[in-house]
Amino acid sequence: MLTIILSVLAVLAIAWALAYHRANALAWSVALAAGAACLALFTPAPAWLVAAAFIAVALFAAFSVVKPLRRAAVSGPLFGVFKKVLPAMSDTEREALEAGSVWWDADLFSGNPDWKKLLAYPAPKLTAEEQAFMDGPVEELCGMLEEWDINHERMDLPPAVWKYMRDKGFLGIIIPKSQGGLGFSAFAHSEIVTKIATRSGAAAVTVMVPNSLGPAELLMHYGTEAQKNHFLPRLAKGQEIPCFALTNPDAGSDAASIPDLGIVCRGPHEGREVLGIRLTWEKRYITLAPVATILGLAFQLHDPDGLLGTEEDLGITLALIPTSHPGVNVGRRHNPLGCAFMNGPTTGKDVFIPMEWVIGGQAQAGKGWRMLMECLAAGRSISLPSMSMAAGKVGSRASGAYARIRSQFKTAIGNFEGIQEPLARIGGSTYLMDGMRRMTMAALDMGEKPSVISAICKYHMTERMRAVINDAMDIHGGKGICMGPNNYLGRAYQTVPIAITV
Numbered sequence: 001m002l003t004i005i006l007s008v009l010a011v012l013a014i015a016w017a018l019a020y021h022r023a024n025a026l027a028w029s030v031a032l033a034a035g036a037a038c039l040a041l042f043t044p045a046p047a048w049l050v051a052a053a054f055i056a057v058a059l060f061a062a063f064s065v066v067k068p069l070r071r072a073a074v075s076g077p078l079f080g081v082f083k084k085v086l087p088a089m090s091d092t093e094r095e096a097l098e099a100g101s102v103w104w105d106a107d108l109f110s111g112n113p114d115w116k117k118l119l120a121y122p123a124p125k126l127t128a129e130e131q132a133f134m135d136g137p138v139e140e141l142c143g144m145l146e147e148w149d150i151n152h153e154r155m156d157l158p159p160a161v162w163k164y165m166r167d168k169g170f171l172g173i174i175i176p177k178s179q180g181g182l183g184f185s186a187f188a189h190s191e192i193v194t195k196i197a198t199r200s201g202a203a204a205v206t207v208m209v210p211n212s213l214g215p216a217e218l219l220m221h222y223g224t225e226a227q228k229n230h231f232l233p234r235l236a237k238g239q240e241i242p243c244f245a246l247t248n249p250d251a252g253s254d255a256a257s258i259p260d261l262g263i264v265c266r267g268p269h270e271g272r273e274v275l276g277i278r279l280t281w282e283k284r285y286i287t288l289a290p291v292a293t294i295l296g297l298a299f300q301l302h303d304p305d306g307l308l309g310t311e312e313d314l315g316i317t318l319a320l321i322p323t324s325h326p327g328v329n330v331g332r333r334h335n336p337l338g339c340a341f342m343n344g345p346t347t348g349k350d351v352f353i354p355m356e357w358v359i360g361g362q363a364q365a366g367k368g369w370r371m372l373m374e375c376l377a378a379g380r381s382i383s384l385p386s387m388s389m390a391a392g393k394v395g396s397r398a399s400g401a402y403a404r405i406r407s408q409f410k411t412a413i414g415n416f417e418g419i420q421e422p423l424a425r426i427g428g429s430t431y432l433m434d435g436m437r438r439m440t441m442a443a444l445d446m447g448e449k450p451s452v453i454s455a456i457c458k459y460h461m462t463e464r465m466r467a468v469i470n471d472a473m474d475i476h477g478g479k480g481i482c483m484g485p486n487n488y489l490g491r492a493y494q495t496v497p498i499a500i501t502v
Contacts, residue, residue, distance in 0.1 A: 099373030100451025166238025197390030212379035314366030327351035388465035392430030
């Protein structure tokens with residue numbers, strides 16, 4: 001009896017060790033074979049039981065280690081069962097899943113990441129030109145930003161700030177130099193937005209949007225040569241202010257279900273009849289819409305008369321439309337929690353546009369969802385994560401300094417454990433966010449499109465930003481809750497839900 005108990009315990013210990021270390025099928029087969037041998041040599045087991053054990057081990061090894069057998073007898077049948085049980089995957093779901101690239105996130109989700117592989121990737125660095133831009137124009141722009149004046153007095157950036165951002169290329173950070181832009185790296189883009197966001201959220205958002213989807217990146221990847229040559233230089237110099245309209249009142253996070261409609265037809269344009277699209281849309285929460293001169297628009301495209309081919313429902317399509325075009329309407333400006341960045345709705349009813357206004361031309365009609373999915377990795381890795389990083393830096397510096405100079409009970413409040421705990425959380429979260437941001441920027445600058453890692457980055461950094469600002473407000477107490485020119489936390493606390501919602 002004792003031998004049996006010890007044998008069972010040994011088997012359980014070995015099985016636990018194998019499972020803990022995620023052993024492969026070959027290791028399990030060897031362990032089972034050793035167990036069967038021990039059964040034969042050290043226990044009074046009958047011959048038929050020993051034979052059965054060895055046969056079972058042989059079958060396990062054959063069907064788990066030999067891939068053709070495993071696929072034919074195990075994986076294939078199981079996959080067939082699950083295919084019947086699970087709902088069918090739509091084209092939009094498949095495109096979203098297949099978009100971007102798989103980078104070190106494959107290691108992360110394997111459960112056994114190769115940390116040496118991660119550490120071997122080059123750390124992102126600014127070039128001499130990028131550092132000079134940080135030390136010059138970025139610093140000068142920050143000196144022009146007064147958050148109280150922007151958000152409380154003007155509800156807009158001062159005209160001098162708008163002009164400076166245009167003149168110095170802030171609206172063309174990602175646009176290549178050959179098209180008049182700065183052509184900076186993803187890391188430089190992130191550093192610029194982070195720095196600006198420590199001074200003004202409204203200014204940071206104004207820089208973010210033209211350098212994200214909106215629509216420079218889409219043009220760079222999918223635009224026709226004529227579209228690139230016309231729009232990119234104008235966008236880079238701020239001669240055109242862009243916005244990108246995706247969200248519909250009935251389709252927010254479910255962006256693939258937007259009901260905005262385009263019908264392929266023929267119509268008049270510049271005195272002649274051309275092939276085009278008749279559009280009807282209703283969009284809201286569109287950043288820069290109130291001041292935009294060019295509207296990027298996402299809509300469902302239908303071709304009932306077969307003017308483009310045999311398929312009627314072509315899918316989501318993206319177009320560029322001048323906001324001065326007849327029928328384009330911009331509604332009353334939104335007020336996003338008192339933050340002064342430009343945001344508002346846009347609508348249009350039976351607005352005819354020529355087919356050449358589709359991003360990428362007629363060849364890209366119906367391919368807008370894939371275009372969006374493939375371009376999202378960069379924008380969502382940079383924009384909100386950079387603003388979250390700014391909140392971490394401001395929260396750390398301001399709270400640490402305030403805890404040093406604010407005194408209660410004849411001692412600095414930083415000496416109290418109740419203050420030290422949130423200070424430690426702020427410092428830890430800021431350090432973690434910076435590491436997350438730098439890692440993701442390294443991937444982007446290596447040419448990757450890490451769709452999974454960028455989503456993780458965007459979600460967790462905005463959540464940590466919320467926690468940092470909450471802790472900072474707790475440390476500042478009354479100083480944090482009275483709004484005024486010297487309150488450097490109140491507006492950030494007030495506008496946290498904007499980043500969380502986005």
